[in-house]
Amino acid sequence: MSANIHDIHDQHHHTPSGLMRWITTTNHKDIGSLYLWFSLVMFFIGGFMALIIRAELFEPGLQLVIPGFFNQMTTMHALIMIFGAVMPAFVGLANWQIPIMIGAPDMALPRLNNWSFWILPFAFTMLLSTLFFDSGGPAAGWTLYPPLSLQGGNSMPFVILSIHLLGISSILGAINVIATILNMRAPGMTLMKMPIFIWTWLITAFLLIAAMPVLAGAITMLLTDRFFGTSFFTASGGGDPVMFQHIFWFFGHPEVYILILPAFGIVSTIIPAFSRKKLFGYDSMVYATASIALLSFIVWAHHMFTVGMPLAGEIFFMLTTMLIAVPTGVKVFNWVATMWKGSMTFETPMLFALAFIILFTIGGFSGLMLAMTPADFQYHDTYFVVAHFHYVLVPGAVFAIIAAVYYWLPKWTGKMYSESLGKLHFWLTTVFVNVTFFPMHFVGLAGMPRRIPDYPVQFADFNAIASVGAFGFGLSQILFVYILYNTLKKDVTADDKVWDGAEGLEWTLSSPPPYHSFEKAPRVE
Amino acid sequence: MTNLKKTYLSISIIVIFMFSFSYMLVPLYDIFCEITGLNGKTNQEKIVGINEVNTDRFVTVKFTSTVAGSEPFNFNPMENEMIVEVGKIYTTSYILTNNTNSLKQITASPSVVPGRDAEYFKKIECFCFTQQQINGKETKELPLQFVIDEDLPLNTKTLILSYTMFNTTDQLGAK
Secondary structure (H helix, E strand, O other): OHHHHHHHHHHHHHOOOOHHHHHHOOOHHHHHHHHHHHHHHHHHHHHHHHHHHHHHOOOOOOOOOOHHHHHHHHHHHHHHHHHHHHHHHHHHHHHHHHHHHHOOOOOOOHHHHHHHHHHHHHHHHHHHHHHHOOOOOOOOOOOOOOOOHHHOOOHHHHHHHHHHHHHHHHHHHHHHHHHHHHHOOOOOOOHHHOOHHHHHHHHHHHHHHHHHHHHHHHHHHHHHHHHOOOOOOOHHHOOOHHHHHHHHHHHHHHHHHHOOHHHHHHHHHHHHHHHOOOOOOHHHHHHHHHHHHHHHHHOHHHHOHHHOOOHHHHHHHHHHHHHOHHHHHHHHHHHHHHHOOOOOOOOHHHHHHHHHHHHHHHHHHHHHHHHOHHHHHHHOOEHHHHHHHHHHHHHHHHHHHHHHHHHHHHHHHOOOOOHHHHHHHHHHHHHHHHHHHHHHHHHHHOOOEOOOOOOOHHHHHHHHHHHHHHHHHHHHHHHHHHHHHHHHOOOOOOOOOOOOOOOOHHHHOOOOOOOOOOOOOOOOO | OHHHHHHHHHHHHHHHHHHHHHHHHHHHHHHHHHHHOHHHOOOOOOOOOOOOOOOOOEEEEEEEEEEOOOOOEEEEEOOOEEEEEOOOEEEEEEEEEEOOOOOEEEEEEEEEEOHHHHHHEEEEEEHHHOOEEEOOOOEEEEEEEEEEOOOOOOOOOEEEEEEEEEEOOHHHHHO
């Protein structure tokens, strides 16, 4: 046995070093780190685009950019934040955490894992290169609605091909996650004993393999409409542009849960750890996640209440959408019940998780308002929608990712981050996120449309506040990079069990964990 | 390892199925629109061998037209409104003028309001079935022959037939 272990350790000396180590790596931790670093870079690129948007909107009138470029910025900001920042960050967390949380040595398909990451830099190079075209990048919004997207410049085929690549990457990642979770759990770890983060990722992976191919189909139809004379969406050939919206949102609504379910898993892991109690209602959490996932496939048309649906359709989609509030409510109440009478402490990951619960719930409530068909006719395509989805995505998904990084960083690196800098980062981020997005509710309710570079003067004050908040939020994230740098250059080692209230197999490993996480599968009682 | 292979295989099948499903949504969408009459989709095929019936029931049919984009055409119905007897065959036409100096090709898509009654608006002869070619500065009369089905719901008093005309000259060279 000891000779065996020696052999395995021996192999490490043969792994390439330097750049080739990262290009050829099949190790789940290396790939997880690559995903997370990549997502951080994309978060800053997408954030920079957001700041161009907010700078232009700081005051009425056209100051900095021409409207065409403004539209390219709104489109690219969305594509990069969704496909480049949030999704790769969650896949990175899955890569790092799934093997060490279920007691496996690595992911089930290491080579596929390498490939699914290395598709991403190529896809985004192609996507970003369109900004340097004479005709500019995509400007029809990330939803790529025809006929506008069919009338765009030369960027269109590049955008579609890069989204295809991103889809392939996500599908491969999801296949890997499902194969690992279903086949490589430690003996004794039944499905209902899995950590809740693993459960949410398993369900997310199923959403990915069901939804991403539909997006691939929809954009392939766009491509053939533009270049091969088909008329799926061209009215002159008997096609229907509204059909694109149906197919797109059939993918799009499961997609928004792909962006939030792993966040639920992270918060459900962090809240019990710092409340020093078990997660309240584990079983109901699992069932709530599964029912949110199933419901996500029958609510898509609430994104398009104003296209002229029959009354029966509008009522159906309104009611099913409101139904989603029930399992989501179960989750929020379970988090609150977990904290009830717990011995709570407020380290940085806990602060981000708490802010998540409060601010995500605000985003959920504005979602409920948008779900009401008659009200939505007023809110549709206004800044109220922008406020809603930024509340669920920034203090929702992004806060959960940041919380997860603070929570597991000592485990990954073996080094403790600076708690006081972490708290400073939390307070700056939380204050500015609200300064940025809360005023958008008001201008939206007052009727300011989305995706416009100029606006009437009555919206000036709230827009100026939002712009100040956006710059504050963006600059606060530089502190996050400094905290990461500061942690990595330390040489103080963290304990194996970093948080005294944390539970799970990952805390039985050393910090940082060994190269092949669990060479001998642990037994779960 | 057979378990792993089973997992890959079943997931790959789901992926392939969902990709095909996105294409299946296209005919499904058409069928759904036809059943519910959404979009005012009318029957795109010629009705042949229809028998006229006397119903003594009269409804108003209004005609409208739109030119998609800003194409150099004039496209208008000959009559804006007709009072027709349900079950009888009527003929009217649309007038199309090409304001340019060159040969153009057009096509027109019909739509009926209210959508749920679209299936009762039956076309015997319609220029919407084919691509039309028109010379520069030419004015053409495009005939339309229709019958309102006797099964038209009793509470329907007015039907609106709308044509949207598209310039498809770029397909002319392709042929």
